[in-house]
Amino acid sequence: MTHKISEIKKAHVLLKEFAFEPVQLERGYANRYLRINLDNNEISILPVTQQMKDLWIGGKGFDLWLTFQEIKDLKDFSWEHNANPICFSPGPLAGTTSFPGSGKTLVTTVSPATSSIMDCNVGGYFGPFLKFAGFDSLVIVGKSAEEVIVFIDAVNHKITIEKAPLESLDSHVVAEELTEMYADNEIDMRNIAVVSAGSAAEHARMGLLNFSFWDWRRNVARLKQAGRGGVGTVFRKKGMKALVIKNRGITPAWRVEENKVASEVTPKTIQQLTCEKDLADLKAIIASFGNDPERAFEILLAVQERFKCIPKTAIEMICQLTGQPKSYLYHLATFHDCFTLDPEKKRCGDADCDCEDEDCDHEHDEDGEEEESDEMPEGEIRVVAPNPIVTCRDNAFAGLEKALKMTPEAVLAEIKASELLLKDTTGIPAYQKWESVCTASTADKKPVVVTNVVLNGINEAKIVEGLMIAAYATGADQAFILLHSKIDLEAFETAVATGQQILNLKVDIRLIGDDYLLNKDKSVLSALKGLASEPYHEFVRNTKTGYHDRPTLIHNNETMASVGAAIFHGAEWFKKHQTKVFEVYGDVKNAAVVELPYGSTIGDYINAAGGSDGAINAIQFGSFGGPMLKATRQELKTDYTTLKEAGIVLDSSEIDIYNKQTPPTDLFAENIACLSFDSCGKCGSCREGLFHASRLADKIADGKARKGDLEAIGDLAECMRETAFCQYGINAGKSIMKSIKEFGDKLAKGVK
C-alpha cells in the first residue's frame, strides 16, 4: 500500500528536536561529531580531538575509535546489544569535487555475521553532506521503541527524531518518499540524501544500508550500498527506518568574466511560468514532439508561438523531459533570431516576421506591402521552366516505381551513368557521395538519407521520390526532409504519404530553422541533432560518419528532385537534359524560380524572369553569400566548370538583380552585414573577420572609409577563404574577394 507524501508526513510524531550551531570546515574537518542515543533520544555534539586526528585521521579510523569508546567498558557485549554503535564517517578528503572519487562514507558496526568489527565504504551523498552539516562522524547507539526517522537539517541547523509509521521499508520507495518530503522543491531534491535498509534486512544477518543520491536527469533516487556484514540488520534492530540529511546546497561560486556581448544577449528579465495551465501547455507542446531532444528547435518554436518568448521554465522543462542539456537549449534559443528570451521584447514567433509586437497577426505579410520588392509573396511562386525536371508537377513517383523494379546496384549504376551533379556549391557527381555512403554502410550502421529544402518551387513529390530512390539504392532505413519554413509542410506530408504507399520507408519531416547557414551540410547535421547549427567536425565526412555516426547522404532538394528523372528517363536521356534552377529576384520584371538546361547563361535566367527592370548595375550571384558580378557577366554560363574558371563560387542558387538605384557600395556593405549576422561564431576567422569586414564595408558605404580599409577587407576575406572552419566562411571569403575584384574601382570611391 502506498500513501501520499502529505499523509505520510502527517503521521510523523516529533520525538525530539535539537538545534545546533553551524561551523566552518577547516582543512577537511569539522572538528566535532554527532552522537545520537535512541534509547533516550539524547543528541549530543562532541569534539574531535587533535589526538583523534593525529592517530586515526578520520573515516574508518574515527569509526573504529568511536566504536571502541562506546563498547570498551561494556560487559558481555555482543552485536545484538542496543549499545552496538553504527558509525558513519566521511573522512577528511571526502566531499571534494575537484578530485574524482572523493565521496565515500565509511560505515562500521559490530556485525551480526561475524560478531566482530564490520566496515563498509559507500557512495551516495550522505557522508559529504554530513560533513558539510558540520560533523566528521555520526554515532548511533541505542534502540528506539518506535519506527523512527532521524533527520539532520543542515539548512535550519536542527536535528529531529520523528516517529514515522507509514513510510515503506523498501529502499527504492522510501528513498523517494523522503527525498520528496524533505525537499523544498524539485531543484532541492539533489540536496537530500537518505540512508535506509529494506523489508528483508530485519529477517536476515546480511542486511545492508542503501545510501541515496538524487539523479535529477532520471528523476529517481539512486541507491549505493554499504553492503557487507549486516549493517542494515543492526540499523533495523535499532528501530531506524531511515536517516535523512538535508544539505544547504553546494552550488559553487562559478563565474565568468563579464563582457559586452554577454550583457547584450542575456535577458534583463527572466520569465518564469507558474500558472498550472501554462505548465500543462508547455508539457503538451514538448510531448507533441515526442519529447525528442533532436526536435528542440521545433519545440522552442512552438513555445515561442505560444508564449511569445522562451520562458526559463520552458528551457528547464524541455531539458528535464527530453534530456537535452539546458546549456545546449540556451545556446539554441540565443542562436536563432526567431526566439526571444526577454519577455519585455515579445515576438510573434514567425521566423520571417521582424515585429516586436505581442499581438502581431502577420497582417503585413498578407497584404504583401512590407516585402514587396525582391521576394515573391508566399504561396505564389512563379515557376518558369521550358523543359522542367524538378519543378514539373507530373510523373511523380514513376521514377521510384521503376527503381523498385531494378536492383539497388542497378539504380546506383544508373545514377553513376547519368552524371547527375550535386546542385550545391561543389557541383561534383552525386554518385561519389552515394558510393561513399554505400561503402561505409554496415549492418549496425545503416545509411540515412537527408534532403535539405533550400530552394523554392521544387516539386515536393519529386523530392520525396528522389529521397526514396536514394534510400532504396543505399539501403538506408531512415530518411529526413528538412524544412526551413512551415509553408510547404502539408505538401510534403501528402507527398510522403503517397510515396510510402510505394516504398515502406521511415521519413521524418523536421523544421530546422530559416537560416542561410543551413545551406551547409555540416550545419544541417548539427541542426538535425537539435543543436545550434554550427559545424562540429571539420574533417569527418558525413557520408562516413554522420547522423548518429551512420553514413549520411545529404542532398539539397534540387539534387534530390533530379534523381527520379535520371532513373525514369534513364542515364542517356538525363545526361542531355540535366537542368539547373535559380531563384531570380530583385529588379526583374517577374521574379521567378527558373529551371533551365544545365549550362544556361546568367542572362538566360534573367530573361526568363522577364528581363531586368532598368539597366543592371550589379548581379548578386547567389544571395549574400555569393559575389557581386558586373552586368557584363550576363553572358557567363552557369555550369560549374565555367564558374570555377571564372573564380565564382555558387553559394546558393539565387540571382538578384540590382539596377542603378542600388549603389554597389551599399550592396557590398549589405552582403557582408548579412554574412556577419548569420555566421555561427564558432571559428575566429569567420566570426571576427566578418564582423570587422562588415564594419569597414559600412564605412565605405557611408563614404567614411580611410586608405587601407578596402585592403583590410581583402585581407580578412583571404583569411576566411584560407582558414575558416566550414564552407560558410570559406565561401564568404571567396565571394568578398570576387566582389572586390569585380567592383574594386567603385568600392574604392568610398575610401577617402
Add this chain to the structure above:
Amino acid sequence: MAAIVTNNAPNKVDITLNGKTVSVVKGTKLLKVAQAEGVNLPTMCAYKDLTPNGTCRMCICEVEINGKKEVIASCDFPVTEPMVVETDSEKVKKQRKTLAELYLGRWPEVPIVKAIAARCGVTKSRFTSEFTDDNKKACILCGKCVKACDEFIQEKIIDFAGRGYQRHLTMPYGEVDPHCIGCTSCAFVCPTGALQVVDDMNHPADPKMIRNHGMKVNAEMANLDKSQCRMREVGTANIVEVMDKYDLLPVHNYKFGSHPDTYKIDSKVLKEKYFTQGAADACWKGCSMACAKAVDGFELKTGPYKGDKVCVDGPEYETVGGCSNMGCFDPDFVVEFNFYCDTYGIDTISAGTCTAFVMEAYEAGVIDKEYTGGLELKFGACNEALELLHQMARGEGMGVEMGQGVRWLKNKWSKEKPEFAAFLQDIGMEAKGLEYSEYMSKESLAQQAGYTLANKGPQHDEAWLIFMDMVNNQIPTFEDKAEALYYFPLWRTWFGLMGLCKIVWNDVVPADNKKHAPQIAAKIPEHVNNYFKFFEGMSGVPINEAIMLDQSARVHNLQRILNRMLGFGTRKEDLPPYRAVGPVTEEEYLSRQERYEKQLVEIIGYDITGKTTAEKMAVLRAYREAQYQKVSDVAYAKRGWTENGVPTIARLKQLGIDLPDLVKIIEKDQV
C-alpha cells in the same frame, strides 16, 4: 641480425614535415605529429587531453596532397595519406598574422593572445571596435571549458550562447546552474582565467594543488577509460568476461572459474541491452569515472513490485559474480535479483554466495525439497533464488534461514547431519562468518590470504590482489605476494581513512604505467603521488609512502585489536575453507586435472603414476594448506604481529598507539 623491415606497418604512413620524413600512425592529428617532432605551432584552443575545438585557426599548416595544396587547421586534421606539410609557409604566416590582428584587436591585454600575436610579428591591430575588451582575463572563446565539462566530467553544464559576434560563454541566462557540480574542470583548462570556480567546501589548505592533480585523473578518464576498463560504459561489470577468461569467475559455489554461458551476462550484454549509455553516473559530484551505472525502465517480473518499471542501480561485477556462482546466467534475472536485494536491504554478495552454498548442499543431498518448503534449489534455479529473497522480505520459510548466512546454516546442518559436517566446512564459503565476495581464489595464493587475512572477513576491498596476481602477473614470486600482502591492505585502508574510492586509483592507469617494473607498476606510482598531493593540498602537510603506511597501519591494527577485544582476531579466524584454496570434490579436481597434476609433478615433486584421484587430491591439499600457512607467517611477521596474528606491543609503540586501553587487550597474547 633480424631482417631489415623496409615497409611501414600497414597502419602507418610517411609524410614530409618541413622537409623531414616522418612516419605517422594513420589517423593521428597533424598538430600532435608536429608537436611530437618538436615543431611548436601556435594555438589558443587545442588542449592535449581534449578533442580538438578547431576554433582559433592559429595552428594552420599548408599541406600538399596529390599535388593539391591546401591550408588546413592541423589540430583536427587526421593524417591518413602521404603529404608534404609546411608549418610556416608564407601563405600560412600571412593568415596567422591576420588572425593574430583580429584576436589582439579584440583582447589586447590577454597574455596568451599577446604572446601569440608577438610570435606572429603583430603588436598592433587594425581591427578594434567598441567590443575591444582590455580585460586581462577576458574569455577568448576557445571552447576548452565546454569540452572539459563534456569530456572530463560528461556534464554539459556550460556552453556558448549567442550567435556570430555575440557568441559568449555562459551558463543559461547568465546564472549559475544549480546542477553544476563544481568539479572545476572548466577553470582548470581555461587559458586566460576568465572562468573562476574553486572547490572550497572543505576549506582546503591549497585547493589548486588538489585540483591540479584531480584533473590529471579526469584527463585520463576522458582519454584512456574507453580503451582500458570502460568504467564509464559498464562500470565494474567490465571484468565479468576477464574473470571468466582467466578462470576466476565463481561458478557453482566456487567449484569452477568459468562457464560456457558467461557470455549471456557479460558486460557486452549489459552495455547493449541494459545500461543507459553516456550518462554522468557519478555516485558523488565530480567523479569523472562515473561507474554508477543503471538500468532504466526495467519491468519487474516477480514479487510485490511485479509489473513496475524501475531504475536499477547496477548490476556491478560482484552481483553478476554472485549470479554466476548460483549458476544463473539469465541477464533479466541478474537485474531483478540486483533490484530486489537492494530494495529489500540485502547484500547481493552474501545472498549470492549463500544461495550458491544452499544450492550445492541441495544437490549434494544435505537438504531436500521438503526441507526447502518445495523449492527445487539446484544450480541455475533463478525463480527459486528470487523466491528466497521474497520469503526473506516476508520473514518466512527457507528465505529466512538462508538470510542467516553460510556459517549459521553450516553449523545447523552439521549438527543435523554430522556425516556432512566436514564437507559443509570445506564448501561453506565464509571466513570469520562473512560470505566470500565473488572471486574464485584457488589459483591465487595472494588472493586467498588477501581474503582471509582481511580484518572484516573475506571481502576484496582490503586486498584485491587477484587481478595483479592472475591477470597482470605483477607479483609472481612468493616474496612478491608476501610484500603485496603488507603494502596493499595498508594502501587500500588509507582510502577508508580519507573517504575516497579505491577504483579511481587503479581502474584507469596512465598510458605509460608499464614503464615501471611489474611490482612497482602494480602500485601505479603516478596515481599514488596524486593522492599524496591531494592529502597535502587538503591538510597542508606533505606526505610520503612511509607516512601513509603508518597512518593506515594505526587504523589497521586498531581494527585487529578491537576484533581481539570481541574475542576474535587470531590465526584461527584467518583460516579459509578449503574450497577457497583448492578442489574439494573429485568433480572439481577432474575439471582442472591437467593444472593440478602439473603442480603435483612440477612444483610438489609428487610421482602421480598409479595414484588414485583421492590420493592426489590429499597431497595437493596438504601442499596448498601449508602454502597458505607459510604466506600467513610471512604476512604476520611483516605486519608486526605475533605468530598467532596479534599485533605486538612493540609494533604499537612504533606506531605511537601503545595506549593503555589498547595494550591491555593484547597483553595476554604477547609471546
